Amino acid sequence: MIPTLEVDKVRITFGGITAVDDVSFDLSGQELVALIGPNGAGKTALLNSISGIYRPSSGEVRLEGRSLNGVPVHKIATGGVGRAFQHAELFAGLTVVDNLMVGRHRQLKGSLLSMAVRVGPYLRREVAQRAVVEEVIDFFELEQVRNRPVSSLPFGVQKLVGVARALCMEPRVLLLDEPSSGLTRQEKEDFARFMLRIRHDRGLPMLWVEHDMQMVMDLAERIVVLDHGVKIADGAPDAVAENPAVRTAYLGVDDTEMTRAGSPG
Numbered sequence: 705m706i707p708t709l710e711v712d713k714v715r716i717t718f719g720g721i722t723a724v725d726d727v728s729f730d731l732s733g734q735e736l737v738a739l740i741g742p743n744g745a746g747k748t749a750l751l752n753s754i755s756g757i758y759r760p761s762s763g764e765v766r767l768e769g770r771s772l773n774g775v776p777v778h779k780i781a782t783g784g785v786g787r788a789f790q791h792a793e794l795f796a797g798l799t800v801v802d803n804l805m806v807g808r809h810r811q812l813k814g815s816l817l818s819m820a821v822r823v824g825p826y827l828r829r830e831v832a833q834r835a836v837v838e839e840v841i842d843f844f845e846l847e848q849v850r851n852r853p854v855s856s857l858p859f860g861v862q863k864l865v866g867v868a869r870a871l872c873m874e875p876r877v878l879l880l881d882e883p884s885s886g887l888t889r890q891e892k893e894d895f896a897r898f899m900l901r902i903r904h905d906r907g908l909p910m911l912w913v914e915h916d917m918q919m920v921m922d923l924a925e926r927i928v929v930l931d932h933g934v935k936i937a938d939g940a941p942d943a944v945a946e947n948p949a950v951r952t953a954y955l956g957v958d959d960t961e962m963t964r965a966g967s968p969g
C-alpha cells in the first residue's frame with residue numbers, strides 16, 4: 705500500500721546552512737504523528753517543504769505516490785495537503801463562515817461573470833461548497849460564533865477556525881504547526897479533543913509540530929524527532945522518550961520535559 709505522505713531524503717539548505725538533512729519518514733491511515741525537536745531543529749522548514757513554501761534542495765515529498773516537486777503552493781493546498789498555521793493566519797476582519805468559504809472558493813472554478821451574477825453551474829457549485837462548510841462548522845461546534853469576526857474570538861477558538869479552514873479544503877493529510885502555542889491549559893484540552901475527533905471521524909493522517917511534551921506523550925501514536933536537521937528517532941512515544949539520543953538532544957532544554965506528565969522524573 706502506498707503511504708499517504710512520503711518524505712523521502714529531503715534536504716533543505718539556506719545558503720551554507722543545512723536546516724533539514726536527508727530526512728525520510730511516511731504517514732498512512734489515520735496516524736497522528738508528532739514532529740518534535742529543540743528550537744532550530746528544522747521542524748517548520750520541513751513542514752514548509754511539504755506544503756511547497758520551501759523547495760527541497762534534494763529529495764522528494766510525495767502525496768499518495770505523486771511527487772510534489774515543482775507543484776505550485778496553491779495546487780498543493782487544493783490538491784490534498786491541508787495546513788493549520790501557528791498563528792492561525794485568518795482574515796481577522798471576516799466572519800468565521802466567510803473565512804471558511806474563502807478556503808472553499810479556492811476549490812471553486814467559475815468565470816468572473818458567473819461569479820458576479822451567481823448563475824448556472826457556479827451557483828450549483830456554491831451550494832455544494834456551502835454544504836461542506838456547514839458540515840465543518842457543525843464538526844467544530846462553531847455555530848454560535850459563525851457570524852462573528854474572527855478578531856473578536858478568543859485565541860483558542862481562532863486556532864480551531866484555522867484547522868476548520870484547512871478541513872474545508874478536504875485534505876488527504878493535515879499539517880498542524882504548533883497548534884497549542886499561546887493556548888491556556890483548558891484551551892489545549894479542548895484542542896486535543898478535536899484532534900482526536902478528526903482522527904476518529906475523518907480518518908486523516910496528521911503531522912503535528914508541537915513543543916508541549918505532555919500533549920505529545922498523551923496524544924501522539926508516533927513521534928519523529930529532529931535535531932540539527934537530522935532525524936534522530938522515529939517510533940512509539942515510550943520508546944522515543946527512553947531514546948538516549950533524544951534525551952541528549954533535549955538535555956540542554958529540559959531533561960524532565962521528555963518524561964510523561966505525572967510520572968516521577
Ligand SMILES: Nc1ncnc2c1ncn2[C@@H]1O[C@H](COP(=O)(O)OP(=O)(O)OP(=O)(O)O)[C@@H](O)[C@H]1O
Binds near residue numbers: 722749
Ligand atoms: N528562511 C530561512 N532563511 C535562513 N535560514 C532559515 C530560514 N528558515 C529557517 N532557517 C534556519 O533553519 C534552521 C531550522 O529552522 P526551523 O525554523 O525549521 O526550526 P524549528 O525546529 O521549527 O524551530 P522552532 O522550534 O524554534 O520553531 C535554523 O537554523 C533556522 O535559522
